[in-house]
Amino acid sequence: MNKMETLNNLRIDVEQLDNEILSLLSKRGELVKKIGLTKKELNVNIFDPSRELELLSKIDNNNPGPYNIESLKRIFKEIFAASKFLQYNSELKENKPFLFSRDYKSEDTIVNVNGQNIGDGIPRFIIGPCAVESFEQVQKVAAEMSKRGLNLLRGGAFKPRTSPYDFQGLGIDGLKILSSVSKEYDMGVITEIMSTDQLEEALEYIDVIQVGARNMQNFSLLKAVGQTNTPVLLKRGLSATIEEFKLAAEYILAEGNTNVILCERGIRTYETATRNTLDISAVPILKQETHLPVVVDVTHSTGRKDLLIPTAKAALAIGADGIMAEVHPNPAIALSDSKQQMNFDEFNHFMDAIETFSNKAVLEPVNS
Ligand SMILES: C=C(O[C@@H]1C=C(C(=O)O)C=C[C@H]1O)C(=O)O
Numbered sequence: 001m002n003k004m005e006t007l008n009n010l011r012i013d014v015e016q017l018d019n020e021i022l023s024l025l026s027k028r029g030e031l032v033k034k035i036g037l038t039k040k041e042l043n044v045n046i047f048d049p050s051r052e053l054e055l056l057s058k059i060d061n062n063n064p065g066p067y068n069i070e071s072l073k074r075i076f077k078e079i080f081a082a083s084k085f086l087q088y089n090s091e092l093k094e095n096k097p098f099l100f101s102r103d104y105k106s107e108d109t110i111v112n113v114n115g116q117n118i119g120d121g122i123p124r125f126i127i128g129p130c131a132v133e134s135f136e137q138v139q140k141v142a143a144e145m146s147k148r149g150l151n152l153l154r155g156g157a158f159k160p161r162t163s164p165y166d167f168q169g170l171g172i173d174g175l176k177i178l179s180s181v182s183k184e185y186d187m188g189v190i191t192e193i194m195s196t197d198q199l200e201e202a203l204e205y206i207d208v209i210q211v212g213a214r215n216m217q218n219f220s221l222l223k224a225v226g227q228t229n230t231p232v233l234l235k236r237g238l239s240a241t242i243e244e245f246k247l248a249a250e251y252i253l254a255e256g257n258t259n260v261i262l263c264e265r266g267i268r269t270y271e272t273a274t275r276n277t278l279d280i281s282a283v284p285i286l287k288q289e290t291h292l293p294v295v296v297d298v299t300h301s302t303g304r305k306d307l308l309i310p311t312a313k314a315a316l317a318i319g320a321d322g323i324m325a326e327v328h329p330n331p332a333i334a335l336s337d338s339k340q341q342m343n344f345d346e347f348n349h350f351m352d353a354i355e356t357f358s359n360k361a362v363l364e365p366v367n368s
Contacts, residue, residue, distance in 0.1 A: 039087070102289065125323050128155040130156055144344050154189075154190045196220055216245065236263065242279075265324075275301070296315035296322075299326040313357045328342070
């Protein structure tokens with residue numbers, strides 16, 4: 001046998017052993033999963049450091065060589081870590097699909113807000129000023145929306161501003177304005193609540209609680225809104241992955257509130273041409289992987305009025321259930337986001353363009 005053949009034969013033996021190690025690891029994995037389920041019944045922790053130390057010391061005592069004990073410890077610590085992962089995941093994945101998932105519920109969730117079924121296949125429009133500034137300001141916007149048959153009114157009363165010196169919103173007075181205007185025009189009110197202590201009082205005035213991007217992982221707020229029956233519009237965090245976004249929704253669903261609407265509002269990237277980068281592919285991913293309605297906030301994702309029409313068209317074309325956009329009677333003097341809110345002419349032009357587009361899309365479906 002020449003040297004090359006010897007090498008090949010040795011490698012064949014190594015592969016044989018690798019297969020045996022794999023099958024032993026697989027058997028170990030199955031045992032570890034059973035241990036995990038037993039621990040769950042006993043209500044004890046998955047991670048057991050003293051058990052791991054005991055196993056490492058046995059490995060040290062029984063080590064026949066040639067590997068040194070430090071190498072073996074690293075290998076076995078990896079095995080322990082993979083085993084704990086199996087135990088945590090067998091609990092989550094095998095016994096209980098995530099409540100947001102299509103595995104848990106295959107049909108689309110439809111959230112009814114003031115007679116509008118968000119998620120039923122018809123595009124919905126959530127329109128209003130960035131911040132509530134006065135009764136007249138909100139009333140003017142509502143009147144303009146009403147002319148177009150729109151009845152989902154947004155407006156911020158509690159404003160999470162980047163600078164503490166910027167306008168922080170009118171608070172409860174802002175909610176009262178939203179509520180009385182919405183009664184006058186028969187509209188549903190969507191507004192952001194920033195903390196649990198605002199929640200109870202706010203519920204008297206609003207129809208949809210918005211959890212803003214900066215609060216997407218405020219877990220106590222998510223749990224608190226989950227304990228209500230009021231629909232929740234959950235915005236994607238500034239730098240949140242889709243996985244983190246879905247898990248934030250899970251916090252709300254796990255408390256029993258099934259009326260959750262997801263809102264893609266752009267994410268932070270290196271790109272500076274837009275305020276945020278609209279992650280348009282998040283829409284079909286969320287539609288595939290969750291049963292929840294998905295809306296796109298074209299104002300915050302772009303921060304540019306010239307991009308509102310194309311991004312809204314793209315959002316609807318790719319499967320969004322609705323569009324959120326900001327409108328102000330006089331954006332130049334708005335107390336927040338003055339550059340990105342539409343005035344009434346721009347708003348009507350926007351709606352004309354989107355209505356034509358979505359009717360056309362319905363009449364002439366694009367064959368893929
Ligand atoms: C399997 C167990 O759970 C964990 C994983 C271990 C392992 O892979 O051997 C050991 C201790 C625990 O941290 C166990 O407790 O026995």
